[in-house]
């Protein structure tokens with residue numbers, strides 16, 4: 591697989607626009623990790639759409655992103671956030687939804703409404719989308735699921751896939767390839783099933799990733815993967831290839847980080863710098 595081409599005669603918009611809907615009061619780091627990873631893999635322009643306290647935290651670490659403050663309800667985004675996001679969306683924008691959007695338990699919130707309306711609105715506009723974490727968990731609860739498209743990449747870990755398919759984690763782990771294929775056929779999307787030997791499937795084919803190590807088994811590492819895939823989609827990599835290549839880059843970043851910092855000591859927040867080093871390695 592080839593890295594996305596970077597012509598010399600280019601500007602930031604040549605390399606795409608990511609609109610990342612992420613974060614909540616408890617999970618501010620997820621918004622940072624997904625946004626910075628999209629930039630590190632080469633996206634030209636990344637907007638983080640999030641509630642104001644998340645933006646305040648993330649902006650102090652990441653002046654490179656652009657920020658879209660969203661109306662807040664309790665610990666996460668409110669119903670009115672939907673219109674703010676859809677107004678910002680332009681054709682060609684790549685969206686990522688779900689990293690750390692969870693509401694604090696027992697906190698009143700409108701998240702199911704928000705996720706349903708966003709998916710409906712973005713699919714109508716034929717958006718490319720990475721759906722992760724609580725985006726997936728909330729999607730799993732809908733009786734009337736919004737129709738997704740082959741331009742969507744779902745990135746569940748085994749527990750998230752068990753919620754989506756309503757089977758046990760053990761059953762999924764027993765046959766990871768079939769589980770990923772089933773989900774991809776059922777939802778009409780690319781499905782990336784995370785874990786050691788990540789599986790990527792669409793309706794016709796599958797790949798097994800052979801990079802990565804236990805350094806990646808740390809909170810926030812999956813948020814980096816979401817950013818990587820969104821960043822590749824923004825650079826016009828096709829969804830199946832973006833998932834396959836994204837898992838490979840994420841794994842190489844983990845391996846390179848572990849060489850310097852050990853399998854024990856790598857943090858998810860170390861990975862973005864090693865994503866850049868993985869790109870350098872792949873470029874040669």
Ligand SMILES: NC(=O)C1=CN([C@@H]2O[C@H](COP(=O)(O)OP(=O)(O)OC[C@H]3O[C@@H](n4cnc5c(N)ncnc54)[C@H](O)[C@@H]3O)[C@@H](O)[C@H]2O)[C@@H](O)CC1
Nearest residue numbers: 617618619620689690691692723724747748749759809810
């Ligand atoms: N720094 C941050 O802000 C972080 C935010 N995060 C956000 O936290 C929210 C909750 O995510 P979680 O994944 O913790 O919650 P989940 O409820 O999805 O997962 C926790 C449960 O799933 C099981 N599980 C998780 N990974 C599994 C695997 N690989 N195989 C089998 N079972 C597995 C666990 O045993 C546990 O019972 C998400 O929105 C996520 O984006 C996390 O990514 C961690 C870091």
Ligand SMILES: Nc1ncnc2c1ncn2[C@@H]1O[C@H](COP(=O)(O)OP(=O)(O)O)[C@@H](O)[C@H]1O
Nearest residue numbers: 747784785802803804806807809810811812813
């Ligand atoms: N032992 C491992 N070997 C290779 N990759 C791993 C390993 N453990 C976790 N990963 C990868 O790290 C990421 C973890 O994501 P996830 O489970 O969503 O965690 P989080 O939500 O905390 O970020 C996934 O991409 C997964 O494939």
